[in-house]
Amino acid sequence: MASSVLKRILFLNPEHKSLSFGSSSSPSSPSDQSRSLIETVVSILTQQRSKSRWSHLHSLYPDGFHPNDFSQITLLLKNNPHLALRFFLWTQHKSLCNHNLLSYSTIIHILARGRLKSRAQVLIRTAIRVFTEDNQVPNPLKVFESLVKTYTSCGSAPFVFDLLVQACLETKKIDPANEIVRMLRSRGINPKVSTLNFLISRVSSCRGGNAGYEVYREVFGLGGEENEDGLVEMVEMIWNEMARYDCVPNGYSYGLLIAAYCDEGRMGKAEELWEGMKVKEVEADVVGYNTMIGGFCKIGEIEKAEEIFKEMGLNGLDGSCATSEHLVNGYCGVGDVDSALLVYEDMCRKGFRPEASTFDVMIGGLCVNGRVDEALEILRDGVEHFGLVAKGKSYETLIKGLCEDGKMEEAFKLQAEMVGKGFQPNLEVYGAFIYGYIKSGNEGMAEVLRKEMLEMQMQEREI
Known part of the structure; x- marks a missing residue:
């Protein structure tokens, strides 16, 4: 039996290495045999007639080409991207090359520098779908890493990264797209405005106006603390400029300003603008409705959020996953956990995949109301059906609830699971177990945990 009751040995994954931007790479220098093959293939491709070149190549190299050799051949053809x-x-x-990320990256760059954008994007989408090297890095980031490493040697064009971001967004891989944009901007490479607009639009449609607005603030340099106070004023200034030049705001531009008001809790101004849209017969989309619902839920005005939700349905618009998540947050915020449960169950029926934060809110709301078993069921349901990776706070909340109910064995098992996920026990977890054991009459175990907790505090002070 281990000397420590709550401590566990953690087997952590190796630290993931950040992507390298400092150097470029190209296919390794060919051997004499490979050099001869490369020169021969390039000569046949560039000098023979199209009808004979392919059969000639096949007869000479029936076993095909190594991806490195293919990449070297392609580099020598970079001024003829169609060939x-x-x-x-x-x-x-003909299945003559087992293409890897290097060979895909090379041909993608050659097509990009030759302005064959649609062809390049098709291959980018294929690469994202095909290549899976490990479970730690999403496929688009592996493709991005390879494109970065081969960028200089291929003499590529900057918009190749726009094509990658667009391919991610078209397949709804929003987080990798956002991460790629961040890495590019952190190194002074700015994607096209059209790409950034596509990113904001996709985030807004999938996750709501507030999420889209956060991305808008970040990608257009409005995310720093120094800009926070004047953010709404900045958006209003843009609106005034639009009016000055007789530009009629549409639903998207209304949504940005409404999101700015909602973000600061200025729902009176947001509501005024919302009514103004109706007067000017500007139709709101799902994103706009979600923004208003989320804004009212955030300040605890759940009745007004319900009114907007009903209006949404009357106008023939179906709620999205973001709609339900706003309502779950709103109901839990005012202590109406039963209504939150109904919305959550409706989400599951519709096949929506809730965010981890929604599970955290549900678990917290149920535990506060003493419904720990239901909260534990929500956690298990999230892991089984949605691949939930729960946060440490959710585990802490559940452990506290189980200890208060005297279910020490279940609490201990959950704590072991928590440590297995990489969350070490903190003072709150120790306190919950100590309280639980005292309540159940096990003073001996409570005393062991007190000593262990003191040891942990002393170690933290020394560090």
Whole structure:
């Protein structure tokens, strides 16, 4: 039996290395044999007639080409991107090359520098779908890493990264797209405004206006604390400029200003603008409705949020996952956990995938009302059906609830699971167990935990 009751040995994953931007890489220097093959293939492709070149190549190299050799050949064809693409497609069709990320990156760059954007984007989408190297890095980030490493050697064009971000957004891989934009901007590479607008629009449609507005603030440099106080004023100034030049605001531009008001809790101004949209017959979309619902839920005016939700349905718009999440947060915020449960169950029926924060709110709301078993069921349901990775706070809340109910064995098992997820026990967890054991009459175990807790505090002070 281990000397420590709550402490566990953690087997952590190796620290993930950040992507390298400091150097570029290209296919490794070819051997003499490879150099001869490369020169021969390039000569046949560039000098022979199109009808004979492919059969000639196939007869010479029936076993195909190594991806490194393919990349070197393609680099020598970079001034003829159409021919390079035909060579790539031919090797695919004849199964003459087991293409890897390097060979895909090379042909993508060649197509990008040749302004064959649609062709390049098709291959980017294929690369995202095909290549999975480990479970730690989403596929788009692996493709991004490879494109970065081969960018200079291929003499590529900057918009290749726009094509990657757009491909991510088209397949609803929002988080990787956002991360790629952050990494590019942190190194002084600014994606096109159209790409940033697409990112904001996609985030807004999938996660609501407030989330879209946060991305808007970040990508256009409005996220710093020094800009926070004048943020609404800045958006209002843009509106005044629009009016000055007779630009009629649409639903999207209304949504940005409404989101700015909601973000600061100025729901009176948001509501005034919302009514103004109706007067000017500007139709609100799902994002706009979600923004208003989320704003009212945030300040605890759940009745007004319900009114907006009903209006949304009357106008023939179905609520999205973000709609339900706002309502769950709102109901839990005012202590109406039964209504929150009904909304959550409706989300599950519709096949929505709640965010981890929604599970945290549900778990907290149920535990506050003494419904720990139901909260534990929500956690298990989230893990099983939605791949939930619960936060440490949710585990702490559940452990406290179980200890208060005297269910020490269940609390201990959950604590072991919590440590297995990488969350070490803190003072609140120790306090919950000590309280639980005292309540159940086990003073001996409570005393052991007190000593262990003091040891942990002393170690923290020394550190």
